[in-house]
Amino acid sequence: QVQLQESGPGLVKPSETLSLTCTVSGSSIRSAYYWSWIRQSPGKGLEWIGSRYHDGSPYYNPSLKSRITVSLDTSKNQFSLKLTSVTAADTALYYCARHGAGTAAFAHFDYWGQGALVTVSS
Amino acid sequence: EIVLTQSPGTLSLSPGEGATLFCRASQTVTNNYLAWYQQRPGQAPRLLIYGASSRATGIPDRFSGSGSGTDFTLTISRLEPEDFAVYYCQHYGSSLFTFGGGAKVGIK
Numbered sequence: 001q002v003q004l005q006e007s008g009p010g011l012v013k014p015s016e017t018l019s020l021t022c023t024v025s026g027s028s029i030r031s032a033y034y035w036s037w038i039r040q041s042p043g044k045g046l047e048w049i050g051s052r053y054h055d056g057s058p059y060y061n062p063s064l065k066s067r068i069t070v071s072l073d074t075s076k077n078q079f080s081l082k083l084t085s086v087t088a089a090d091t092a093l094y095y096c097a098r099h100g101a102g103t104a105a106f107a108h109f110d111y112w113g114q115g116a117l118v119t120v121s122s
Numbered sequence: 123e124i125v126l127t128q129s130p131g132t133l134s135l136s137p138g139e140g141a142t143l144f145c146r147a148s149q150t151v152t153n154n155y156l157a158w159y160q161q162r163p164g165q166a167p168r169l170l171i172y173g174a175s176s177r178a179t180g181i182p183d184r185f186s187g188s189g190s191g192t193d194f195t196l197t198i199s200r201l202e203p204e205d206f207a208v209y210y211c212q213h214y215g216s217s218l219f220t221f222g223g224g225a226k227v228g229i230k
Binding site: 047061104108112113114115 | 153159165167168173178213219224
């Protein structure tokens with residue numbers, strides 16, 4: 001059974017970097033899937049942040065691209081998100097998720113983590 | 123960027139009734155890259171429908187999706203107590219995933 005679990009600080013100061021990790025079980029991050037981050041806030045709803053394949057370049061939401069890095073650690077079967085220069089607008093519930101690499105499976109997210117609440121405040 | 127508009131924003135229904143939710147795209151959706159998710163309070167979204175009309179693994183057949191072009195529909199044939207939740211549509215295109223604003227199915 002595929003499971004994803006987010007972890008990281010729940011409080012980040014303005015202008016600092018938000019860092020989250022997603023630990024994957026039941027599926028290798030070397031397999032034919034993209035590993036993604038999505039966030040949810042009352043003001044902006046669900047917002048895709050970015051995705052990465054194990055042997056490919058990441059692709060990011062253009063609205064966040066200048067501040068995002070998604071990286072994979074195949075040795076730990078984990079992937080991570082770094083979001084720099086955060087403001088209160090980055091306060092959200094952050095989900096990690098998976099979408100397929102094949103044509104039929106590419107365009108939707110089939111497994112999600114439970115979410116990690118991150119608050120940006122001094 | 124395609125904008126997805128969901129309607130109605132809220133439905134108030136009783137268990138056993140049917141529900142129809144709409145998702146309108148601001149431009150034509152290619153390859154039927156349109157999915158639906160259910161989100162219960164305190165839980166992550168759960169994939170219901172992908173490719174506009176294919177049910178995800180383990181999803182009951184009371185859930186069905188239809189549509190093409192710019193207009194898509196999620197139908198729940200008979201509401202069970204666990205179906206009262208928020209539903210989102212989602213599109214992929216031009217290297218970008220976007221979500222609709224959500225529609226709540228509440229208990230009357």
